[in-house]
Amino acid sequence: MFNTIDLFAGAGGLSLGFMQTKKFDIKVAYEFNPAMQETYKKNHPGVAVFGDVRDANFAEIKEKYGDIDVVIGGPPCQGFSNANRQKNHAISQNNSLVKQYIRAILELKPKAFVMENVSMLRSDVHRFYLCEDDLELVESNVIKTANTELALLDAEFMFDEAINIVQSEQEIARYKWDDFDYLELNVIYKASKNVTKFKAVLENHKDRLIKISEKHTKRNEDDFIINADMVAFNAILDYYAGKIEASQIKALIEPAIMYQRMISKAQEIFENDIVVDSYTDNKGLIANIRSYAVFDYLKAKLKGTNDDDGYAISADVLSATQFGAPQKRMRFIVMGIRKDITDEVKLPEGKFKDGPYRTVADAIKDLEDVEPVYNVSDDKNGIKLQAKTNLSDLAQTLRDSKILHNHIITKTTPTAMERFKALDQGQNFHSLSDEMKTNTYTDVTRTQNTIYLRLKYDEPSGTVVNVRKSMWVHPTKDRAVSIREAARLQTFPDSFVFCGTKDKQYQQVGNAVPPIMAKAIAKKLANQLNKALSKK
Structure with a gap:
């Protein structure tokens, strides 16, 4: 051993x-x-x-x-x-x-x-940025590097002092917001593409945004970055006071967001000991570094x-x-x-190098009539499996427990159910009619092919990721693929039990290495x- x-x-x-x-x-x-x-x-x-x-x-x-x-x-x-x-x-x-x-x-x-x-x-x-620790490998020609530009700030947001600020840890610390403040503002910045969504996010985050904005607007210094912060946080307060429309917010908060991104990247350069060969500011602010x-x-x-x-x-x-x-x-x-x-x-x-490959049916068809549960709390004692004949080789191997755990799914909303019913095996979100696609994703055309994918019984599945987020659909049932079914596709035997919340279990299955491999x-x-x- x-x-x-x-x-x-x-x-x-x-x-x-x-x-x-x-x-x-x-x-x-x-x-x-x-x-x-x-x-x-x-x-x-x-x-x-x-x-x-x-x-x-x-x-x-x-x-x-x-x-x-x-x-x-x-x-x-x-x-x-x-x-x-x-x-x-x-x-x-x-x-x-x-x-x-x-x-x-x-x-x-x-x-x-x-x-x-x-x-x-x-x-x-897949590359690393060159840091101080690895300079020796480069100098002794053991490893080849390529010149790489790390964009810190776009040209439209440039200002005179930017190039000096990013080279000073003291200045970075002076201007950097708390992570929480940045994330709050970034959430609404990202939601601003879709007006309905934007207003909902502004409403949901109202108390926190007011609190943060009141804190930041107390800083009264005549300084380029702090002025941009003031404009951004005053815009938030003005919106809640009814002085400006939601559609005006994005332009007022964007510069402050961009400066925070610049500062955050500059801080990471210091924290990771990245070797910067030079900074240039003629086409926006760029850190010229090396990668391998x-x-x-x-x-x-x-x-x-x-x-x-x-x-x-x-x-x-x-x-x-x-x-x-x-x-x-x-x-x-x-x-x-x-x-x-x-x-x-x-x-x-x-x-199985030359095929035929094992299929979704080989892995999960024997569970087709086993009713899944919706909550982790309902899975405490698992589900007692009835004896089954005509099992595939794979199902015989994986079905190594009389009790089935993790056969848990998310509840199907009426909208999702309508979509499930419209999909044949192998079809996905893009196969739905335009009416069925509304009120879902900001940019429907960019939705991945794995979203709302109804699996095909007679083929191997695609890569198992977090199938809850992808909303994979069972080949013949109008419901989501369960955690246990996803685990079967990954070749985990039934005796292997996953712990944690429903989403954490789906995530663990999606991240795993197939044991058979x-x-x-x-x-x-x-x-x-x-x-x-x-x-x-």
């Missing part, structure tokens, strides 16, 4: 697949999210579970749990290209988590590691400098369908084995390790 640690363990899909081989003993897991941690603990009772991997002392872990042979895990990695603009982060904080994963490998020196991630990770799109691909960084840190140093690495995008999952889920898998053990590493090939990866790794170690 290989002693294993799972970092960023989520609900435990990767751990489950590794444990199912009976060749890996998961000693320790790290998971920051409390609901996921609860689920992990419930399903892996023998594992020591900790929270923030950034606090991990790996020397102590070794001392307490013995040498760690294998590190597994899927560090969240958005890279800056996918940074969450809604939260106004220019530099995704998740970058540091990939670095934590690498730190674990460098400090624990395991025999092997497996990292799973979004398929985009191997592309050039995340995967290049990973290889540079782990491949070592000679034949006996570091890890032999194999990496590719694998499709869950090829390993027997009934969904088209692509994951980027990196497998590494220490070069002093072997210099050759291979990823597994799926048993994890098991194939684990099996391949164990075989290679055993073969190489037996020759030593």
